[in-house]
Amino acid sequence: MGFISNPFFLLIFSSLPFLLSSTFPLSFAATPNIIRHLRDEHFSAFDGKGLTARWKSTMTMKMAEESAAQNSSNLILAAERTRRRDPTDNFRYYNGGWNLSNPHYFAPYIFSFVVLKLGIMESTGYASLGPFVTAVLWFIIFPMWVFCMCIRCCCCPRKTYGYSRHAYNLSLIFLILLTIAVIAGGVFIFVGQARFEKSIANLISYVLHRVDTVVGNIMDLFNNMLAAKDVGIGQISLPEKQKNDVDQIGSTINGVYQSFRDFTTKSGNDVISFLNPLKLILITLATIVILVAFLGLLFAMLGVECLVYSLVMVGWFIVTITFLVSGIFLLVNNLVGDTCVAMNEWLQNPTVDSALENIIPNIDNQITKKILSATKDVTYGVVEVTNTYISNVSNANATSNAGASYYNQSGPLVPLLCNPYNEDDTDRHCAPNEVNFENASEAWEKYMCDVSLVGNCVTPGRLTPLGYKQITALVNVSSGLYHGMPFVIELMNGTFLKKTLSDLSKMLCSGIEEYSMWVFTGLVALSTMLMFLLVHWIVYSEHRRCRAYTKKTDAALYWKKVSC
Template sequence: MLCSRSKTVFVLFSFLLVATGISIAEKEAASVEEEWGTSVKERFMAEEKGENSSLILAANRTKRKDPTENFNIYTGGWNISNTHYWTSVAYTAAPFFVIAGVWFVIFGLSLSLICLCYCCCARQPYGYSRVAYALSLILLISFTIAAIVGCVFLYTGQGKFHASTTDTLDYVVRQANFTAENLRNVSDYLNAAKKVDVQSIVLPGDVLSSIDNIQGKINSSATTLSVQTMENQDRIQDVLDNMRLALIIIAAVMLFLAFIGFLLSIFGLQCLVYTLVILGWILVTGTFVLCGLFLLLHNVVGDTCVAMDQWVQNPKAHTALDDILPCVDNATATETLSQTKLVTYQLVEIVDNFMNTIANKNFPPQARPLYYNQSGPLMPLLCNPFNADLSDHLCKPGEVHLNNATEMWKSYTCEYITTGTCSTPGRLTPNHYTQMAAAVNVSYGLYKYGPFLADLRGCNFVRSTFTDIERDHCPGLRRYTQWIYVGLVLVSTAVMLSLVFWVVYARERRHRVYTKDYNAMHSEAPRDKGPL
């Protein structure tokens, strides 16, 4: 009687555990669907009402119980550097960790009890139910198919999730590298400005000193941006690669276990079946733990996407999102923008001053070195894009713009036989043209980066990056983490039930074989006793 009861308890417990797991999975799925059914903007508006003084990212979404704070509600918002954030998110996965622990303990005790019954209370099997045999076989086939489907779902989900996360990381790194490269280009243009010399006219000393000062800050900001982003990418990519390898191994092992266990059960290799049951008992525990971990990851991905969207609507220079992609220091960006405007203004003034005082004047031969036989139509002045106060300046009629000045001035360049003296009509010697072209190219380069620096000052490049991620990458990340989570739940549940029916089917098969042998033996006995 003990053996029958233990087996009955064993089967009932397994079904109860499955029902509990499915119920929790449905509740989690419903919770996720409800959260994502609400638009990000609606959540932000609801959270913004109580968070006007400071920016707490994803405040409502991250309100979860924190087991390290006596199960009080965590109110710190999205912050991957805060241990309390992680413990509160981990608490959402606690049901799966509990199921894993309960399964490991109770199933282990059930196996031990069955083994004790088999060893200590051994008796010949009797009784055979065709319905029980057929039903156990049908359910075993069904759960094996479900396990295979779950493994395929898990493998597909992890592949798409890895590709999606890698694309997202690459995009962030490209944006950061693009910004850092532009900053270095600005630094190079400022360095070139220090070498501009138009007929011995150079930038004032105070401007040269300020260029040296701002160059150090620019290079430091560019280096910090590149290094921090690359470090974050390497750290996250290592985790993703290890995660992908673990999921591939789990999918392959569980697929192998389900298929081999089914075959061994069909062929009646009872010893190997019980060996696989023990192995599956441990693996199912591990997959339930992974279910919890991926539910945690799914929630973190959702929190991050909401946090990005809220930050875009209310950008701050310093938030928890600096751990992903930091803004360039606002003071440095502002100073760099002002310095590029000042240098551009000064360089254009140098060029225009040379044209006004030398190139467009007709000096007598005695006025060397100002005289170099300049003649012909007067050169158009270069339009200065800024006023003396560095405000925007509109070009006057007849002025040439920075983007086409060098082409316009080619026709005003003379040829010379004697170095330094024009032998054909023109207002510039080739040497003068080269010097002025260098000044214009530097000025135009600095002017061209003005909008970039203005966006940098407002941290617009980070805002644009996070907007693109939230719009283009977040839906895929959320979808594929859910695929993995659902795949793990399906695999765990299917293999868990397969373990149960390996044992049940093995028992029914053994009883069937014994009953057939017993019936065959007793059907032949009367014949042996008949008349000779």
């Protein structure tokens, strides 16, 4: 196999994968003018019209799209980064920005192989085509090369006597170094995959925590409202208006709870269903590559050529799979990059409608306003129940014939509880002689009296222990409602969502994007090193066979000469 022993042929063939893997992604990002010219000719040929007419039509369409985008109230996220030709829309430019619910956003990624025929490689989305093209070329070229070598070996056999000691030693050194490099690449894949998975797990954990925070706060608020519905002291209870508010808001809050729970379940299942196969593929691939590299070195050094060539064909298939998987990770990295840009742009304009709200569970402003209004109404009603009891019973100078309102109360008047709202739900300032939610229980304790067996006060005071327990329970309910409203306000004005996306942006862009690039780089390096290793298995086997044949021939000649 003369070509194999030629160092220039070996250098060119071994460099081909590296040149392909490094050239395609770079060349796709920056298209030469000649390719753009060819591209325009291809597009003008689609409708049978001239280039000028096609150019005018394209410019008119572009101006119309830009005008529509300017007139739209929605924020187009990552518009520049995602502006690329859409194969599903007659290769017009996609101007919808980052939008995971729009199939046209994914079209340039999914159908990126189509644009190879047209020479349209100007978008970052098409940069991910490089590993796939390399995989196809390798899958076709390498077996053709091996087949040609086999044909030449069978049809044009040559003498194998004689070998270069330096070439043999050099091929052995390269074989060992490449084997070590491939094993190191496999270990790098293990580390990158573990860190990528951990960053994904941290992201999911954070999202679930934030969703649980929303659900927990909303349900706590609703539980307080249910408790407020049943409050009452004696004949005094919550007005019917507030009871109706609780009934009406119950279904609304339950709907919010279900939407967040459904989102959590679906998102978690989607991520797991995507990551688990990918994780399995990476671990299996890295393990097989390390095993094949070790066995290849062992069989090559032992001179078991049939097993070496069998491993060459196995390695040929593994390299193809590895490049395909690296292309998937490059797609993931590009999608994560788009998302990072989209999040950062949204954080600059958090109040503008955008595609981000379509995939993140968020409570509609009308719903939050409804919850807020009902909470204020119920809070107002519970405080009024408390103050009515204090004014009409505890602070009343009732006589013994007043029935249940008389329990021999006497002494200083009990201060009223400050109502934070007026009847029309507007904010209200506390009067100087009123107590608030924080100090009411402590302040009222001073007005409690000792009671007899029948429940009447036997010491000065206006609150029996039972009455004190009942009104402090009302304070706890109204306090829970009042302190739960700031969270509802955060949901309504977007503060909670902005904080969540700000944290997600940091986690996504510093973790997942970085480690997905780790895995991609490791896969490309592993594929390239394995390519070199496959070639050097053949090279070393050739040198070893020549060396063994030469030594055997020399030994035979020597013993023949001695015997003579």
